[in-house]
Amino acid sequence: MGVTRKKSFTIIELVISIGVLMFILPITFSIVFSILRQELSTSALIMAKRDSDNLLGIMKNTVKDRAMSIHSGVPTTLLNEVCSSLQVGQSYISDAGVTKNMYFQDKYGAYFHYTLLSGRIASASSSMTPSSVNLTNSKIAISSFRLECMRQSEFSAPVISVSFTSTFSSFLPSFSYFTKFKLLNY
Numbered sequence: 001m002g003v004t005r006k007k008s009f010t011i012i013e014l015v016i017s018i019g020v021l022m023f024i025l026p027i028t029f030s031i032v033f034s035i036l037r038q039e040l041s042t043s044a045l046i047m048a049k050r051d052s053d054n055l056l057g058i059m060k061n062t063v064k065d066r067a068m069s070i071h072s073g074v075p076t077t078l079l080n081e082v083c084s085s086l087q088v089g090q091s092y093i094s095d096a097g098v099t100k101n102m103y104f105q106d107k108y109g110a111y112f113h114y115t116l117l118s119g120r121i122a123s124a125s126s127s128m129t130p131s132s133v134n135l136t137n138s139k140i141a142i143s144s145f146r147l148e149c150m151r152q153s154e155f156s157a158p159v160i161s162v163s164f165t166s167t168f169s170s171f172l173p174s175f176s177y178f179t180k181f182k183l184l185n186y
Helices: 011-066
Strands: 069-071 091-095 103-105 111-117 120-125 132-134 141-150 159-167 174-182
Touching (some): 011 120, 111 141, 120 141
Antiparallel strands (some): 091 141, 111 120, 120 132, 141 159
């Protein structure tokens, strides 16, 4: 009978294998974590852009479809109407840094407007039960919010300009939004 040997690894083979693993694992984990960090950043940018596009669409569609006249104060009367046929070529600016607001009156006589409150755009209306509703979530910071109206001629509808800057967080880039549209019901 011959001597039988157990098949096993030598201590040198085990040390070399552990050494290779100790070299490869940190590199692999750093690559995986780098990819995950990039994915989180990309998803945050996508969410910020989606929410900002949604905000701009809500504002544009609501003002364009519901507004009948534009006013500088409440109650909305002919005395505080802006961008009327009497004010051709004059612009009225509602800026976040200025206390002027732009109020839109609908066909039922109710008014609505948009304001910048603590980095969020809120919509307020005379017909809403809660006094104002935030249109942006708490993860998006809005700055440089501006509404402007101007009438090109006596017989044209006023043109409304909306602009704002949207930022998801301090380490991501911000998006600047700007659009113009005419009132349909003027």
